Amino acid sequence: MSRWEPDARGRLAQAAMELYRERGYEQTTVAQIAERAGVTERTFFRHFADKREVLFDGGQALQEHMVAAVEAAPPSESPLDLLAAALDAAAGQFAEMPPEFPRRRQEVVAAHPALQERELIKLARLSAALREALRHRGVAEPAAGLTAETGVAVFRVAFERWAAGEAGPDLAVVLRDSLAELRALSR
Amino acid sequence: MSRWEPDARGRLAQAAMELYRERGYEQTTVAQIAERAGVTERTFFRHFADKREVLFDGGQALQEHMVAAVEAAPPSESPLDLLAAALDAAAGQFAEMPPEFPRRRQEVVAAHPALQERELIKLARLSAALREALRHRGVAEPAAGLTAETGVAVFRVAFERWAAGEAGPDLAVVLRDSLAELRALSR
Incomplete structure (x- = not known):
């Protein structure tokens, strides 16, 4: 089994989960998630409809x-x-x-x-x-x-x-x- | 087992169910339910918070x-x-x-x-x-x-x-x- 090497989608998911824990789910924005993952907001929306869907991906x-x-x-x-x-x-x-x-x-x-x-x-x-x-x-x-x-x-x-x-x-x-x-x- | 003899609450529930079928749930109002049951709207609200709660009573x-x-x-x-x-x-x-x-x-x-x-x-x-x-x-x-x-x-x-x-x-x-x-x- 290979180590989990996150791509942009995986990095976005990890960043979102970190931010939800640090700042709370409500307070976290898509812009913050994208920034933490080192991608643009546009990239976020290529993978997820909104911040909720990161949790149900x-x-x-x-x-x-x-x-x-x-x-x-x-x-x-x-x-x-x-x-x-x-x-x-x-x-x-x-x-x-x-x-x-x-x-x-x-x-x-x-x-x-x-x-x-x-x-x-x-x-x-x-x-x-x-x-x-x-x-x-x-x-x-x-x-x-x-x-x-x-x-x-x-x-x-x-x-x-x-x-x-x-x-x-x-x-x-x-x-x-x-x-x-x-x-x-x-x- | 005695026959089900509806009181005001039971009559309201029956009236609501009839109206939901006849007119649809969205289109039915509390006023219509109370009228069909032969009670006032005030009596409806003594038994149910809203028309949704009739279904979850x-x-x-x-x-x-x-x-x-x-x-x-x-x-x-x-x-x-x-x-x-x-x-x-x-x-x-x-x-x-x-x-x-x-x-x-x-x-x-x-x-x-x-x-x-x-x-x-x-x-x-x-x-x-x-x-x-x-x-x-x-x-x-x-x-x-x-x-x-x-x-x-x-x-x-x-x-x-x-x-x-x-x-x-x-x-x-x-x-x-x-x-x-x-x-x-x-x-």
Whole structure:
């Protein structure tokens, strides 16, 4: 795994997260983020619609990778095995990210109700996309809905623990452990 | 079980739901809701803060009943048994409601992104309250978080199916079946 070498987009994301922590999210401007990253404002807007979207960058890619993993899994897989494949794909998205990045991001989101709402909407969309992918794989209702909602539940709990540094450095392992814990609870 | 005999609050809720369907949510005014229910606007505002809150009335009571059920369950219960008790308590909240009420409500909420956001926030709060109640009952993390999130997932999927008339008339049975289905999936 190569070291995370930020390009302009990565530098902008890092600069934004630093400034959100130092000055607060509300007080930080796009001009300040661009300056800290050593690029122009125009470059910022080539990568992000606004300062909020820096925090939600990657959400669409995350969803696409999880859906693709469900679609690509072997035909014999059970609904929860399809979910496990999706969670593995999710972990891949964060594999090269510096660990302090998601923790700071979670802190900023947790401190602003409007950002929490945005987060909830993104997760609801992720659940709907996973449900649709599971249906395409022949999973009937209510199993498809339950598996998708459960998948997002596992992702939320595991990601929160991983970002807080409470559960080891490897998100893939934390996700697998959380799904195993849920299976154990259900026995 | 007695027939649902609406008082002023119940009549206002029914009138609101009829008008939201007939004229659309945006176009309906509090004055129209009060007139249809045969009460004054002042009476409306004694029961609801605004026309949006008619749709979310009972959310706080639902949360309190589910938390109380977790607190009151026998000491030996497993996390998923505590969850089952909470889901039974949730069903009790809807036992005397006319079945078309939740279906119409779901339709109105589904048609308005701002109402969907409000719904997601309420469900996130419910999850946080259940998680706290489970911790108080000695459930460790991540089991408490996983069980609470899973509980809300089961509630969402079951409530949606029940409100759409896809899963029989008794919400308690639909909730229990959904939890059983999740357990079966996890095997």
